[in-house]
Amino acid sequence: MLVYLKIYRYNPEAGRNVPSYDTYNIEAEPTDRVLDLLEEVKGHIDGTLSYRRSCAHGVCGSDAMRINGRNMLACKVLVKDVGSEITVEPILGLPVLKDMIVDMEPFFDSYKAVMPFLVNDDIPADGKERLQSPEQRERFDDTTKCIMCAACTTSCPVFWADDQYVGPAAVVAAHRFIFDSRDQAGDDRLKILSDHGGVFRCRTAFNCTEACPREIHVTQAIAEVKQAITS
Amino acid sequence: MASSVSPIKTTAAGYVGYQGREGHYAFLLHRLTGLGTLLFLLIHILDTSTVYFFPALYEHAIALYRSTPFMLGEIGLVFAVVYHGVNGLRIAVTDLWMPKRWAIQTQRKAVWTTLVISVILWAPAALWMLYNMLLHNHGINILPFIGTH
Numbered sequence: 001m002l003v004y005l006k007i008y009r010y011n012p013e014a015g016r017n018v019p020s021y022d023t024y025n026i027e028a029e030p031t032d033r034v035l036d037l038l039e040e041v042k043g044h045i046d047g048t049l050s051y052r053r054s055c056a057h058g059v060c061g062s063d064a065m066r067i068n069g070r071n072m073l074a075c076k077v078l079v080k081d082v083g084s085e086i087t088v089e090p091i092l093g094l095p096v097l098k099d100m101i102v103d104m105e106p107f108f109d110s111y112k113a114v115m116p117f118l119v120n121d122d123i124p125a126d127g128k129e130r131l132q133s134p135e136q137r138e139r140f141d142d143t144t145k146c147i148m149c150a151a152c153t154t155s156c157p158v159f160w161a162d163d164q165y166v167g168p169a170a171v172v173a174a175h176r177f178i179f180d181s182r183d184q185a186g187d188d189r190l191k192i193l194s195d196h197g198g199v200f201r202c203r204t205a206f207n208c209t210e211a212c213p214r215e216i217h218v219t220q221a222i223a224e225v226k227q228a229i230t231s
Numbered sequence: 232m233a234s235s236v237s238p239i240k241t242t243a244a245g246y247v248g249y250q251g252r253e254g255h256y257a258f259l260l261h262r263l264t265g266l267g268t269l270l271f272l273l274i275h276i277l278d279t280s281t282v283y284f285f286p287a288l289y290e291h292a293i294a295l296y297r298s299t300p301f302m303l304g305e306i307g308l309v310f311a312v313v314y315h316g317v318n319g320l321r322i323a324v325t326d327l328w329m330p331k332r333w334a335i336q337t338q339r340k341a342v343w344t345t346l347v348i349s350v351i352l353w354a355p356a357a358l359w360m361l362y363n364m365l366l367h368n369h370g371i372n373i374l375p376f377i378g379t380h
Contacts, residue, residue, distance in 0.1 A: 066249075068250060069248055069249055069250030070249065070250045070251065092241055092244065092245050092249070093236065093241050093245070094236070095236050096236075155249065155251070157242065157245060157246065157255075157258060160238065160241045160242045160244075160245040160246075161238050161239075161241075161242040162238065163238070203258060204254075204258075204322050204325075204326060204333070205251070205254050205255055205257075205258035206251075206252075206253075206254025206255070206257075206258070206333070206338055207249070207251045207252075207254060207255050207258075209254075209333065209334075209335060209338075210251060210252045210254065210255075210335065217333060217334060219333035219338075220330045220331060220333040220334070223325070223326045223330035223333055224330050226326065227327075227330065
């Protein structure tokens with residue numbers, strides 16, 4: 001099938017200071033991924049096209065972008081699922097550096113702010129490991145799946161308007177440790193998330209849950225953190 | 232150098248351009264109906280204040296409220312208040328008591344259910360207001376079995 005591909009371009013170092021779009025007609029299989037189309041352009045038509053990709057199999061979380069107006073991983077979405085006219089743009093709300101590459105630092109700053117690591121200074125009972133029941137492990141299983149692609153945070157209307165909001169991904173990261181029976185810093189994280197830029201900025205637009213390529217119940221995780229703060 | 236991101240531009244681009252699912256549009260409608268109701272309340276405070284400060288203007292304001300464009304706006308206002316309330320209940324009940332219902336299929340349905348409930352609650356009031364507007368402003372009786380009052 002012939003695909004009409006429209007790609008966002010921005011490259012101030014090469015004189016493209018004003019964002020614009022390049023268009024291509026690409027021959028593709030319906031089962032090709034959108035990433036394959038970008039590889040075709042970069043490899044055979046215009047080597048200056050820039051985007052992040054690493055594993056190309058939906059695990060590393062590098063290639064989140066807006067495809068036909070919605071956040072997706074280019075390596076996970078098939079051409080047949082988005083049609084023969086495809087527009088590719090960078091994710092919203094983070095400064096664009098070049099083409100599809102955005103500055104992820106503000107996103108990672110929010111991630112770091114919620115202490116995304118296990119805190120426990122006690123010596124384990126047997127001196128070796130901290131045991132956990134299957135039920136205790138299940139409690140936070142969903143939020144362990146995050147690959148930090150930023151598809152959720154940059155689909156959030158609150159984040160678009162206010163970059164002080166930590167965003168859904170940071171709350172997911174916090175949820176993963178708040179509900180971990182081995183962790184001891186839950187109260188610290190809840191205090192951070194009850195502040196001005198915390199969970200109560202969430203307006204439950206639900207874009208985050210729809211955008212998550214790992215199918216994490218993001219809005220549910222945010223609601224559970226809200227409940228943990230108020231209870 | 233990164234392209235500077237203006238929050239207002241980003242928000243406008245996202246509100247209008249992001250191709251979200253039901254939740255995205257429910258969020259936009261909630262915001263629109265909320266801001267619409269707020270705008271009406273501000274205007275209403277202003278026009279009511281003219282009773283004290285400029286009584287002659289108050290008569291003029293009341294006449295304006297009885298004009299067809301304003302009455303159509305009031306019918307829209309009733310929808311705004313009803314939708315904002317019902318959708319607010321959906322969000323509050325789910326968020327406070329049923330976080331597990333923040334699931335994709337459940338919410339896609341819940342957004343539509345909210346809209347249907349809002350329209351059902353709005354329709355009788357809208358019909359009654361439309362009846363009065365057409366009768367008094369244009370002499371048309373769309374509910375002849377009720378007669379004129």
